[in-house]
Amino acid sequence: MQDETMAIAAEYNSEAEAEIGKSKLDSVGIWSTIRNEYMSTLYPVGTMPAQLVVRADEVEKARIILKKTK
Structure with a gap:
């Protein structure tokens, strides 16, 4: 995954x-x-958040999935 844009x-x-x-x-x-x-x-909370990263070409789909399942 190193060659992919995240x-x-x-x-x-x-x-x-x-x-x-x-x-x-x-x-x-x-x-x-x-x-x-x-x-x-x-x-402390909010100082350095944990970031969930995906391949750039899947970011919109990932955001939709994460919002739907909140």
Whole structure:
């Protein structure tokens, strides 16, 4: 995935919330990863959010999936 252009699909205040979002995307076949997952646990809420990133060509689909399943 290093050669792919990545985009932020969502930001979360905790690693746990990001993992839930990642699971939702995994279930529909959208590859994702969490950026800042460890840093978001070390810093105060909102300082460094956990970012759920996907391939840029799937970002809109990912955002729709994440909004539908809130």
